[in-house]
Amino acid sequence: MHFYKGNYSIRLLYKDKHVYILKLKQFVAFVTFCLFLSCQQEKGQLTKVQGKQLKIDTSLASVDSISDYIAPFKSRIDQVLDSALAYAPETIPLDDAPHNTSLGNLMADIVFAETSPLFKSTTGKDLDFVVLNRGGIRTIVSKGNVSARNAFEIMPFENYISVVELDGAAVRELIDFLVNATRAHPIAGMQIVLNKNGGLESVDIQGSPFDETRNYYVATSDYLVQGGPSIGFFDEMVNVTDTGYLLRNAIIDHLKKIDTVKAAVDDRFIQLK
């Protein structure tokens, strides 16, 4: 700024400066050109790659703005999930007998109770029995209050209830599959009795002997329907009705209707001694 104080000296200085600026501009242009050239030549040759996995653990601080954002979403979930829906006076296990289990029976009975009226009202038909897969039940019911969170733990998957129409031959195949399975797949609405050698003694469906000449309606998980023959349960299906009703919601709806949850091993699937 002090350059501009005297008129004469400014003129002289200004002339010099003008040349200087021109030179400067030339220099800048040259440097730019060089840079441009070198950047073009050196562009994008990959020379080194390093990979590592970083663990997300307690050594990392949480970002408060993220935690604060999550908080209201979480508290709403906790409020809904942790409110008691019913009370279990005893723990309901999943391994208390070889062919049918307390929790398996409870789950199949709930599916029967909740699906039967729905199926009747939408199709006019009667549900005959229920088959679920043992692997779809992920944990037991512990003694005490039973909450919706427990229903999520028992049935974490988004599986819907489907009703499958099977002909007599397909029902026989399904029964064979259940008899030969290494795990006790939950059933309701039917009774399977094995003789002491493990062969089939009798099958009753809705209290009547299994009739291979007619078709049956079976409520199950859509997982088993989609899985097709490869997972064993259903091979030839005459027809499938998707209820759009989540298995988990059937459990939650049922728990809301009752005060006390009780379940036991019974004679729906037994072997004679």
Added chain:
Amino acid sequence: MKRRDFLRNTAATSTLIGLGGLSFNSCKGLGSRQITILHTNDVHSHIDPFPTSHSQYANLGGVARRASLVEQIRSENPNTLLLDAGDIFQGTPYFNFYGGELEFKLMSKLKYDAATIGNHDFDNGIDGLLAQVPNATFKLLSANYDFSNTVMNGFVKPYQTYVLDGIKVGVYGIGIKLDGLVTKRLYKETEYLNPFEIALDTERLLKEEEKCDLIICLSHLGYDYQNPDRPSDTQLAQRTHHTDLIIGGHTHTFLDKPDVRINQKGNSVLVNQVGAYGLNLGRIDFYFDEAKNASANGVSISV
């Protein structure tokens, strides 16, 4: 007059300073330009850390913690991309209650750049996925799902390019066969196209037309299967020509370190996957150098 001269003078000087600064940054940086790729897969709605009582993953994971790690890495190297290889949805009540809203909103807050679509991202149907699109500031990428006849038409791109520190990065998405894995009722008219063919077409386009310097595949095919004809990341890696990195998902594979496979041109391709549930963040750093160095030494990979 005086004022104008002064301005001219200052302008020239500041140009020089600016250029000096630029040359210092970029051309010194040219010796080793660094692109950092951060990635997750199969987070499955795991927003909170696992509880202390968890038998396998006690106190691990959590989005708020992942956020601080991402922030820290981004502050060290702004030339960072954050990517996800699908199955963002399903696995905790957050999804059951909010349908993926919170998952997408948090990924947007963490400034994810792109994600591909996993089979579980169809769990609330294609309409359920569409409903969450407004919550995503990141791009949804899939080159081999054709959504033309669905409500998702126009909301998913086959690939996206990014220019970071003068390096052009192309990211494309590849999804798994939906038939047998997802109910048709959910994915509706989404068409699954051959992942190998589409990947080769897309990487060629990214290399030859988009002139990308670095090509990344975000895949939800799964890491490796016994049957070599079943599309997997390892098979895909061996069939490609231009892909530098495949970030995988679906099989929840915990790799000790990224897998290195050889592609059709005899070059190395990294295949990585970081398990599931947001327990880990994958980090791959790519360093770019002068041409002569590269041809003399090849690419050194330390994993």
